[in-house]
Amino acid sequence: MTSQEHGNGTAPRSRPRGTAFLLAQVGAHAAARFAERVGVLGVAPSDVGLLRMISTRPGRSQQSLAEELGVVPSRVVTLVDGLERKGLVERRRNPRDRRNYALHLTEEGSRVMAGMREVGAAHEDDICAALDEPQREQLAALLEAVAVQQGLTEGVHPGYRR
Amino acid sequence: MTSQEHGNGTAPRSRPRGTAFLLAQVGAHAAARFAERVGVLGVAPSDVGLLRMISTRPGRSQQSLAEELGVVPSRVVTLVDGLERKGLVERRRNPRDRRNYALHLTEEGSRVMAGMREVGAAHEDDICAALDEPQREQLAALLEAVAVQQGLTEGVHPGYRR
DNA sequence: TATTGTTATACTCTATAACTATA
DNA sequence: TATAGTTATAGAGTATAACAATA
Secondary structure, three states: OOOOOOOOOOOOOOOOHHHHHHHHHHOOOOOOOHHHHHHHOOOHHHHHHHHHHHHOOOOOOOOOOOHHHHOOOHHHHHHHHHHHHHHOOEEEEOOOOOOOOOEEEEHHHHHHHHHHHHHHHHHHHOOOOOOOOHHHHHHHHHHHHHHHOOOOOOOOOOOOOO | OOOOOOOOOOOOOOOOOOHHHHHHHHHHHHHHHHHHHHOOOOOOOHHOOOEEEEEEHOOOHHHHHHHHOOOOHHEEEEEEHHHHHHEEEEEEEEEOOOOEEEEEEEOOOOHHHHHHHHHHHHHHHHHHHOOOOHHHHHHHHHHHHHHHHHOOOOOHHHOOOO
């Protein structure tokens, strides 16, 4: 379980960059390219997760978003402020409990969400351009295995995490 | 947890997010874990690349580091300031051309570099814990192909990039 | 004039903690 | 008292641009 085991005859190809470094490198690159793309739609990467979560389960409270994302509530305030200012999200008061808001996408917000799906597909094709379809599935499966073993929450980018 | 009569999440683990998202997610996670580990050695992830580059080619100028990393020279000043304050790096004046510095690791800097290699190996084992050796090589090969096609510079984390 | 490095400044992102309104 | 959300503030990280020293 400890470090490098050079035994077993085969150590022909020294790995110049470790797998973990490659993961971080390629991952950061993918994130940066995605940021460029969604930037065209007028949103930041941190907005994207929020929009998707609100779209998936409309009426959510800011608190529930903060919990799932692993961020402090005040940050959700800032993010929702931005989305509201851009007219993508609406805060609706709940008459039963006037402490919390029910968050909903506006029509414009839904349009942007649709745009993001297109952007996501183009992004996917761009990043995986070096791989054919079986290779892409192989890569996805390997990453999925790592993600599960590392305890990553499905669909939540660690960039939110404290 | 608030009311949630929504179709409760039996997430089909087929392909929830795209491969590109998985890359960004797992990559950011790997980077965060690495930051934790090197933090124990008293350095930040941004220090690591610098130390390695100076270690590989001692006597480099700050300018050359800035170019290779794709950052503005003033940022290298800040980074080297930090490393010098920690006693890991030394700025030596070049008598031939007194405009630039020749950067060298101190003895302590070399010790930290050695520590980073151990940390790197442990990190690698941690991140790839879900995979056996053939799978790790497969993953590395796929990532390598993506990295090359995307034009990523070997060993340079895009986190430096503008 | 060009190059290397530095300083001064400002901007973005995010967390902490105190606060308001409601329950 | 407890909870949802907000505001005020501060810190880290990084870029831009003006600057000094040297060539």
